[in-house]
Amino acid sequence: MSPLPPSTAALLLADARLPSGGHAHSAGVEPALMAGTDPDDLAALLRGRASTITLVEAGTAVAARHVRVSGGDLDAVEAAWAARTPSRAQRDAARLLARGYLRVGTELLPGDVAIARWRERRMPPPRPCVLGVIGAGLGMQPRELARLVVYEDMQAAAAAILKLEPRDPLSLVSLVVELCAEVDHELDVVAAITDPSDIPARSAPQSEAWxxxxxxxNRRLFRA
Structure with missing residues (x-):
């Protein structure tokens, strides 16, 4: 068990400098721009993502945390996430990102059996499952974990925008704060999830197609 207090652990996991591979993920921004989305519409794109794909990820992390604490079946959480993530490209990206988080989890929780088992798998679980297990091991509360997932996803998108469509960084900070606040009222429901079947099932077909x-x-900068 890591000696980090849960609040410090949350700050660590939300830090873009964490060597987790998040820098390779644009949270759907690059696919949208490559498909012809007007850069002026990126705020609307992320607003839609925050209330769909991001909440699925947050619910998955919370479910994985609960299952890890209660001794349930983590494979059921992974299956529920996959059923709610129809795009193979998005599933592949989430599993790729998970490799970095598994490395972080090994450092923070060297005795965690689930993390050790996952690192031996040819195909790792998705990122939100790993975040849920790390959150459980570090003693994070469900709502804190859900908020972390939302923030991390929006922050990844903002960081990608700076590389793809440079603009005032402060305006993007304001956008992240705004988007996180807009979905915060939904996090009580997300934080109460204990059964994988209760993970939100909110699709974003256009983002999946992109x-x-x-x-x-073969001309992309980000994996997804």
Missing amino acids: AEAHARS
Whole structure:
């Protein structure tokens, strides 16, 4: 068990400098721009993502945390996430990002059996499952974990925008704060999830189609 207080652990996991591979993920921004989305519409794009894909990820992390604490079946959480993530490109990206978080989890929780088992798998679990297990091991509360997932996703998008469509960084900070605040009222429901079947099932078909097209491109900067 890590000696880090839960609040410090949350700050660590939300830090973009954490060597988790998040820098390779644009949270759907690059696929949207490559598909012709007007840069002026990126705020609306992320607003839609925050209330769909991001809440699925947050619910998955909370479910994984509960299952880890209660001794349930983590494979059931992974299956529920996969059923709610129809895009193979998005699933592949989430599993790729998970490799970095598994490395972090090994350092923070060297005795965690689930993390050790996952590192031996050819195909790792998705990022939110790993975050849920790390959150459980570090003693994070469900709502804190859900808020972390939302913030991390929006922050990844903002960081990508700076590389793809440079603009005033402060305006993007304001956008992240705004988007996180807009979905905060939904986090009580997300934080109460104990059964994988209760993970939100909110799809974003256009983003999924863009992700599939993006995965076939050889001119991309980000994985997804």
